[in-house]
Amino acid sequence: MRVLLVDNDAQAASTIQRALKSNGAVLEHVETGEEAFQLAKRYDYDALVMDLMLPDTDGYEVIRRLRWSSITVPILVLSSLTRPQAKVKAFSLGADDFLARPFDESELSARIQALVRRSKGLSHSRISLGLTMLDMESNLVTVSGQTVHLTEKEYRILELLFLRSGSIVAKESFLNHLYGGNDEPDIKIIDVFVCKLRRKLAQAGAADVITTVWGRGYIVRDAVATTQPALRPPGAETGGQGMALI
Numbered sequence: 001m002r003v004l005l006v007d008n009d010a011q012a013a014s015t016i017q018r019a020l021k022s023n024g025a026v027l028e029h030v031e032t033g034e035e036a037f038q039l040a041k042r043y044d045y046d047a048l049v050m051d052l053m054l055p056d057t058d059g060y061e062v063i064r065r066l067r068w069s070s071i072t073v074p075i076l077v078l079s080s081l082t083r084p085q086a087k088v089k090a091f092s093l094g095a096d097d098f099l100a101r102p103f104d105e106s107e108l109s110a111r112i113q114a115l116v117r118r119s120k121g122l123s124h125s126r127i128s129l130g131l132t133m134l135d136m137e138s139n140l141v142t143v144s145g146q147t148v149h150l151t152e153k154e155y156r157i158l159e160l161l162f163l164r165s166g167s168i169v170a171k172e173s174f175l176n177h178l179y180g181g182n183d184e185p186d187i188k189i190i191d192v193f194v195c196k197l198r199r200k201l202a203q204a205g206a207a208d209v210i211t212t213v214w215g216r217g218y219i220v221r222d223a224v225a226t227t228q229p230a231l232r233p234p235g236a237e238t239g240g241q242g243m244a245l246i
Helices: 010-021 033-042 059-068 084-093 105-119 152-163 171-179 189-203
Strands: 002-006 026-030 047-051 075-079 097-100 126-129 132-135 140-143 146-148 211-213 217-219 243-245
Touching: 002 010, 002 033, 010 026, 010 047, 010 105, 026 033, 033 047, 033 059, 047 059, 047 105, 059 075, 059 084, 075 084, 075 105, 084 097, 097 105, 126 152, 132 152, 152 171, 152 189, 171 189, 171 217
Parallel strands: 002 026, 002 047, 047 075, 075 097
Antiparallel strands: 126 132, 126 243, 132 140, 140 146, 211 217
């Protein structure tokens, strides 16, 4: 999960970073609304956490610009402004959630995870693909109930693929997700990570989870819900491997 934090209060930002990173989030921090807007246009984030009081503009204007630019990243507003009018204005401009300061760190993490799940069409933190299950809350991957021990980068690659199930993820997107544009290694490193990830999954009994699309990237395929038939998309075929909500 990749999060952009927009807050010019160093102490508050440090608290937020600690809370999110402890839950496995990849976090980037900027202090101005303009920086946030430019980064959100350029990169794909799973969530944006933003204070309303910024040095160059207010958070309302940033939300307005993002939504007018058709940038749909889920936005959670953090603010000391607790009056109802502040919340109503934020929601009317396109914010997805509003958390008043001071806040509990665990609640912040839970709200962001919920935002990301909803934006991906998921109702739970666990996503399964055949025998493989990924839990975004605990950052664990299991195959047939047995834990697969992945490195941090291997987990993030699999998480990105599962969240974008059915879509091809380019190698450049993986680099962006893992390194955020900072000190990025050669793009061939993604092939190395995926090779090691595939080997670990295969050893656990889940081969062929990740498919290579030559010249374009990698993909994991959609499939019907296997544990909750009522969640099966209308017209979906039964059987086969695929993404399911647990």
